[in-house]
Each structure stands twice: as structure tokens, then as C-alpha cells.
Amino acid sequence: MATTTQEAAGHAADAANAMLPGTDAHGSAVGMPQLVFETFPNQIFWLLVTLVVIYFVLSRIALPRIGGVLADRAGKISNDIATAEELKLKAKEAEASYLRALADAKAEAGRIIAAARAEIQADLDAATARADAEIAAKTAESEVRINEIRAGALEAVNVVARDTAAEIVAAFGARADAGAIEAAVAARVKG
Amino acid sequence: MATEEAAGGLAFHPMDQFLVRPLFGGTEIHWYTPTNVTLWMGLTVLAIVFVLVIGSRGRAIVPSRMQSVAELTFGMVHKMLEDITGKDGLKYFPYVMTLFCFIVFANFLGLLPTAFATTSHIAVTAVLAVMVFLGVTILGFVKNGAHFLGLFWVSSAPLALRPVLAVIEIISYFVRPVSHSIRLAGNVMAGHAVIKVFAGFAALAAIAPVSILAITAMYGLEVLVALIQAYVFTILTCVYLKDALHPGH
Amino acid sequence: MEGIAQLGQYLGAGLACIGMAGAAIGVGNVAGNYLAGALRNPSAAASQTATLFIGMAFAEALGIFSFLVALLLLFAV
Numbered sequence: 001m002a003t004t005t006q007e008a009a010g011h012a013a014d015a016a017n018a019m020l021p022g023t024d025a026h027g028s029a030v031g032m033p034q035l036v037f038e039t040f041p042n043q044i045f046w047l048l049v050t051l052v053v054i055y056f057v058l059s060r061i062a063l064p065r066i067g068g069v070l071a072d073r074a075g076k077i078s079n080d081i082a083t084a085e086e087l088k089l090k091a092k093e094a095e096a097s098y099l100r101a102l103a104d105a106k107a108e109a110g111r112i113i114a115a116a117r118a119e120i121q122a123d124l125d126a127a128t129a130r131a132d133a134e135i136a137a138k139t140a141e142s143e144v145r146i147n148e149i150r151a152g153a154l155e156a157v158n159v160v161a162r163d164t165a166a167e168i169v170a171a172f173g174a175r176a177d178a179g180a181i182e183a184a185v186a187a188r189v190k191g
Numbered sequence: 192m193a194t195e196e197a198a199g200g201l202a203f204h205p206m207d208q209f210l211v212r213p214l215f216g217g218t219e220i221h222w223y224t225p226t227n228v229t230l231w232m233g234l235t236v237l238a239i240v241f242v243l244v245i246g247s248r249g250r251a252i253v254p255s256r257m258q259s260v261a262e263l264t265f266g267m268v269h270k271m272l273e274d275i276t277g278k279d280g281l282k283y284f285p286y287v288m289t290l291f292c293f294i295v296f297a298n299f300l301g302l303l304p305t306a307f308a309t310t311s312h313i314a315v316t317a318v319l320a321v322m323v324f325l326g327v328t329i330l331g332f333v334k335n336g337a338h339f340l341g342l343f344w345v346s347s348a349p350l351a352l353r354p355v356l357a358v359i360e361i362i363s364y365f366v367r368p369v370s371h372s373i374r375l376a377g378n379v380m381a382g383h384a385v386i387k388v389f390a391g392f393a394a395l396a397a398i399a400p401v402s403i404l405a406i407t408a409m410y411g412l413e414v415l416v417a418l419i420q421a422y423v424f425t426i427l428t429c430v431y432l433k434d435a436l437h438p439g440h
Numbered sequence: 441m442e443g444i445a446q447l448g449q450y451l452g453a454g455l456a457c458i459g460m461a462g463a464a465i466g467v468g469n470v471a472g473n474y475l476a477g478a479l480r481n482p483s484a485a486a487s488q489t490a491t492l493f494i495g496m497a498f499a500e501a502l503g504i505f506s507f508l509v510a511l512l513l514l515f516a517v
Contacts, residue, residue, distance in 0.1 A: 020210060020218050029206040031515035034313045034380065039211040041222035043314040050232040051319075054239055054293055059285035062243040066265045069250050069258075076252060274490060370501035377504050377511075423497045426490055 154189075161185045201394055205387035209311055209380065227307040228315075235296045235309070243292065264292070268425060275429040276436055283432060286326075290319060291425040298379060298417030302410070311380040313372065320372035323428050331435035342438040371427055378420045382413040449513050456510040463503020470495040 022036030023029060162185045214225045246257030254262055268291050272280050294310055301308025309315055331339040343360040345353060386409050392402040474492045478485035
């Protein structure tokens with residue numbers, strides 16, 4: 001490298017004016033500037049500096065950060081999907097438990113209705129039975145009283161008939177003994 | 192040739208834009224002299240810092256525009272490396288990303304009018320390519336030992352053909368850094384030189400509109416080439432890296 | 441003598457540029473076949489873009505060599 005710079009210096013010294021390596025007197029390129037070897041150490045040095053700087057900036061700061069952001073995003077998306085899945089499952093579960101509760105409630109209601117109906121039926125039966133019994137008792141009592149009344153009425157008829165017969169007999173001026181009248185009346189009432 | 196004045200007053204100096212000049216006057220170019228190479232490489236670093244570091248500063252879950260650019264670049268190179276070399280190549284991701292970022296930003300900055308295209312110089316691209324070549328070769332021998340030489344012994348070919356193929360493979364292996372570096376420098380240099388030649392024609396009023404249209408079209412092509420060449424350089428680096436990590440064909 | 445050498449340089453550079461036609465055919469072949477394949481099976485196209493660029497790069501490399509030869513003849517001899 002030292003020799004190339006010396007060469008460049010030599011070229012420059014040879015020319016009337018100091019010229020850039022690889023140029024003519026007008027400052028234009030002679031041939032390809034890419035093949036002017038005096039500039040190679042300079043370009044390679046600055047390229048290596050640039051690459052090292054870029055490498056450290058990227059590997060220390062930029063890449064971990066961007067990679068982290070991308071990983072965070074992927075994690076968040078899969079997390080959100082998992083959460084949504086979970087929520088969906090929960091919603092399904094809630095729906096199932098709601099349906100179950102509904103069915104339970106319906107069954108309970110049916111049971112309550114049946115029980116109430118049975119109870120009412122029992123009450124009704126009991127009341128009917130009591131009423132029947134009461135009615136039967138009252139009927140029997142009435143029967144007794146009707147019989148009594150009937151018997152009383154029969155007795156009264158006998159008495160009235162005997163008395164009437166005795167009066168009639170007396171009105172006719174005849175005397176009749178009580179036993180005969182009674183027997184006659186009894187025969188008549190029976191007949 | 193470039194310095195000869197053409198008839199009609201047309202002056203073509205398509206190569207002048209590639210001259211390396213000291214920034215602060217003088218004609219001596221020592222290895223430490225700050226030159227336009229220094230300036231444009233420094234701007235490249237600044238651009239990379241601006242997009243990849245400042246752009247991703249927000250660390251937002253929903254990215255801003257600049258962060259999207261940084262993430263797209265990251266994702267593209269990462270996916271390229273992973274697709275080609277597999278999981279064990281991801282260790283070398285910062286290096287590959289450094290190459291890609293440097294080349295793509297240097298190419299784009301070189302397209303600015305009056306800019307100096309650092310990637311048009313053989314010295315620059317040759318260093319990049321030789322670094323890849325040496326790194327990959329050393330890595331291949333460190334990882335696989337003598338088995339790495341199996342890269343040149345095509346075991347799927349008929350036995351009689353194998354020595355011939357081995358010679359061809361060895362030649363093509365050593366040509367890799369040459370084509371790797373010349374492809375990039377050649378594309379960038381050719382594009383810039385062609386634009387400059389068209390610009391020289393613009394001095395004639397009669398054909399100036401055609402020349403300006405041609406410059407516009409070439410410029411569009413060059414924007415495409417700037418990105419594609421960076422992509423190709425990186426993808427070839429990945430392919431060479433794959434050969435070093437998995438030398439079996 | 442000088443003039444003949446220069447003539448040879450320019451002729452050689454021009455002849456070297458013919459090599460670029462081969463690279464152009466090669467790159468066009470790669471891209472055309474890729475497109476034909478991609479139209480037949482579009483779902484597989486995206487996974488093969490990397491292969492496309494690698495193939496183009498290899499085809500282009502030989503054109504670059506002829507470009508290099510032309511440049512060297514023009515400027516470096």
C-alpha cells in the first residue's frame with residue numbers, strides 16, 4: 001500500500017499540475033475510475049468501517065428490537081385467537097348451562113304443577129268425602145225425623161180419628177166405650 | 192476515450208461520476224483520507240439508522256409507516272435466509288442483513304442526482320464478495336471438515352464423469368466471488384454510465400426531449416435494478432451459506 | 441501501430457458484447473419458463489421466486505463476464 005501511494009505521489013509530481021489519480025489535465029476520468037488502484041485502500045478502509053458500524057447498529061439495536069416487535073405481535077395475535085377461542089367455548093358452555101337450567105326449570109314447574117294438582121285433588125277428595133258424610137248424616141237424621149214426624153202424624157191421626165169418632169158417636173147419642181172405638185179406628189186407619 | 196470531445200460540441204464524460212475525490216481538496220488519496228466514498232458510505236449508515244433504528248423506535252403493535260418498512264425488510268431477509276439455509280443458518284442473519292441493507296441503501300442513495308454510487312466500484316463489491324467467499328469456505332471446513340470437499344464430488348453422476356465434473360465444480364466455485372462482485376458493480380456502473388451518456392445527448396436541443404424521456408425510463412429501470420441486485424447479492428450469499436452448512440447436494 | 445492496437449481493442453470490445461446476447465437469451469428463457477409454469481400452477485409460483493432469481497443471476501453472470509471483457513479491453517489494456 002505504501003508503494004501505491006508513493007506511486008501516486010510520483011504521478012502527481014510528474015504532472016504539471018497536481019492531479020487526482022486517474023484523471024487527465026481537464027479533471028476528467030482516464031479509463032475506468034474503478035480500476036485506479038491508488039483509490040483501493042481508501043475505499044476498502046471506509047467500506048470496512050461502514051460495514052462494522054452497520055453490523056453493530058443492526059445486531060445490537062435494530063434487529064433485536066424489530067425481531068422483538070414481530071415476536072410480540074405474533075404472540076399477541078395467537079394469544080388473542082386463543083382468548084377468542086376460550087370465550088367462544090365459554091359462551092357455548094353458558095348456552096348449554098342456560099338450556100340445562102331452562103330444562104330443569106321446566107321439569108320443576110311440571111313437578112310442582114303435578115304436586116299441586118295432586119294436593120288439590122286430595123283436598124277435593126277429602127272435602128267431597130266429608131260433604132258426602134255430612135250429607136249422609138243429615139239425610140239419616142232427616143230420615144229419622146221424617147219417620148218420627150210420620151209416626152207422630154199417624155199417632156195424631158189415630159187420636160183425632162178416635163176423638164172424632166167418639167164425638168160423632170156421642171153426638172148420635174150413643175155411648176161407646178173407648179176400647180171399641182179405638183179398635184175400630186185402628187182397623188179403619190190400617191185398612 | 193471518454194475525454195475526447197465529440198463532433199458538434201457533445202462532451203461525454205460518463206465515467207467522471209465514479210471518480211474518487213478527497214472531500215476537503217488536495218489530490219493525495221491515502222487510505223485514511225475522507226473522500227466522497229466516506230461521505231456516501233456515511234450517508235448510507237445514516238439512512239439505515241434512520242429507517243431501521245429510528246423507524247422502529249415506537250415498537251408499536253400496529254406499526255407506523257416507517258416501522259412497516261423496517262419490518263418488511265427484516266421479514267424479507269429473514270424469510271429468504273430461513274427458506275434457503277434452514278433454521279441453523281439464522282445465526283448468520285445479522286451479517287446477511289448487514290450486506291442487504293448496505294447494498295440496497297447504497298444503491299438507492301447512488302441514484303440521487305450528483306450522488307456517488309459506492310457500489311459501482313469493483314473494490315467495494317469485491318471486498319463484499321470476498322468476505323462472503325472466505326467466510327463461507329472457512330465455515331464449510333469448520334463445520335464439515337473434509338466432508339466439505341464432497342461439494343465438488345458429484346456422487347449422483349456416473350463415475351467416469353466425476354473427475355471432469357469436479358474440475359468444473361472447482362472452477363465454478365472459485366469464479367463465484369468474481370461473478371458475485373462484478374454482477375453488482377457492473378449493473379450499477381452500466382446503468383449510471385448509460386444515464387450519463389443520454390444526459391450528454393441532451394445538449395442538442397433537437398434530441399433533448401427524446402434524451403430526457405430515455406433518462407426517465409432508464410432511471411425507472413435503475414430503481415428496479417438497485418433493489419433486484421441487492422436481492423440477488425443477498426440470495427446468492429444465502430445459497431453459498433447453504434452449501435457451507437449442508438454440502439450434500 | 442498504435443492505431444491498429446486501438447482498432448483491435450474496440451473490435452474486441454464490440455465482439456465481446458455479442459456474448460451479452462447469450463445472457464439475454466438465457467435470462468429470457470428463465471423468466472419465460474417461470475411464467476409458463478406459474479400460469480399452469482399459480483399456487484406454486486410464489487414459493488419459486490427465489491429459485492427464479494437465483495437462476496436469473498447465474499444466467500446473467502456469463503453476460504456480465506462478457507461485459508467485463510469489453511470494459512477491460514476498452515479501459516484497462
